[in-house]
Amino acid sequence: MGRVTLITGGDGYLGRRIAAKLLEETDSRLLLWLRAADASAFLSKQDVLAESFGRFEGRVEYCYGDLTGESPFDGIEPASICRIVHAAAVTRFNVDEGTARRVNIEGTEKLLRFAERCGALERLGLLSSIYASGMRAGPIPETPFVNAGFANHYESSKWAAETLLFEKYAHLPWRIFRIATAIADDANGQVSQHNAVHNTLKLLYYGLISTLPGKPGTPVYLVTGDFAADAVCRLMRVSGSERIFHVAHRREQSLSLDELITLVFEVFGTDEFFRKRRIPRPLYVDEEAFELLHSALGAFAGGVVNQAVDSVAPFARQLFITKEVQNANLIAALGRDPAPDASAVVEATCRHLVRTKWGREKDRVS
Known part of the structure; x- marks a missing residue:
C-alpha cells in the first residue's frame, strides 16, 4: 500500500472524522484500525465505513484488533507506516478503573511499542484530553502535567498515557492533542453521538x-467534532515533534x-x-x-x-x-485564532x- 497513515479507532467519533478530512483534503493513503472482537464484528464495521468512503476506494484499507488483547497490531506491516494517529480509547467519564487501565493506558503502550517498529515513522499523534490536567486549577499550559488528582478514572488514564509517552517513548516523533469536550458535530448543532x-x-x-x-x-470548555478533527489533521502536517497542542478555546472564548x-x-x-x-x-x-x-x-x-x-x-x-486553558501552540501552528x-x-x-x-x-x- 506504500506510505500509509494508520488511524486507530478509525470508526470512532473523532477517528472517523479525521479519516474523512484526510481523504478529502490530502492524497494520504489510510489504514483504519477498528476495534472488533472477531472477523464478523470487523466486517460489519468495515461495511459501514466502506459505504461512507466508497469514492476513495484504493486509498483506504481496514484491519482490526482489541487493545485489551496481547498483540492488537500484529496484522499490520510496520515498514509501511509513516504516520500514526492514536484515536482509539474509552472516553466515557464514568469508565471503570480496570477498563480505563486496560484500554487507555496499557492499550496505548501496545500502540507505542508497535510505533517503535515502524522504521519510516515520521509523526505520531496521541489524542488526549484537557482533563488530563485533573484537578489542577489556574493556568493549564501546553506542557506535561504533574499528578494533581483526578475527578474520575478517564482523566487519570489520559494523564497516565501521556506520562508513559514522556517517560518511556519520548524518542518517538510524538505530538499530543488535548481535546476539549465535543458538544456537537459542527457549528449547526448536529449531534451524532451523545456524551x-x-x-x-x-x-x-x-x-x-x-x-x-x-x-x-x-468555565466550560467545549468544541465541535469538526473543529477538533480539522485541527488534528492540520497539526499532523506541522513540522517538528515533541509538541503539545490544546485543541480547545480559551476561557474568554x-x-x-x-x-x-x-x-x-x-x-x-x-x-x-x-x-x-x-x-x-x-x-x-x-x-x-x-x-x-x-x-x-x-x-x-x-x-x-x-x-x-x-x-x-x-x-x-x-x-x-x-481552569485557564492556554492554546498558544495551537494558534501558532494553525496561523490563526479559531475563536468560535x-x-x-x-x-x-x-x-x-x-x-x-x-x-x-x-x-x-x-
Missing part, C-alpha cells in the same frame, strides 16, 4: 435534576457554567412541552452537598433520580475548578436535541 454533556441537558429538559454541582463562574445553563433554559423555553411543565432552573450546590446527595441516593439503585445523579457525578468535581461563537453553537445544539428528542426522532430541519 455526558448531552445526557445532562436531557436530565434538565425533563426536570429529572433540580440541583447541579458547581460554581456559576466555572468559552461560556461559564451559569451562562451555559441560562442559555440552555432560554432555548428550552421556546419548546411548548417544556413550557407546560414549568421546570425551574436547577439550584447550584457545593461539592459536599452533592456528595451527600449522591451517597444517600445510592440506596435506591435503579431509581430514575439516582440514575440522573449518577450520570453527573463522574465529572461533578470539575465544575468547581476554574460559543453561544451560537450551544443554542444550535440545544435546538437540535429538542427537535430530535435526543436522537429518538428524525430531525425536521435539513
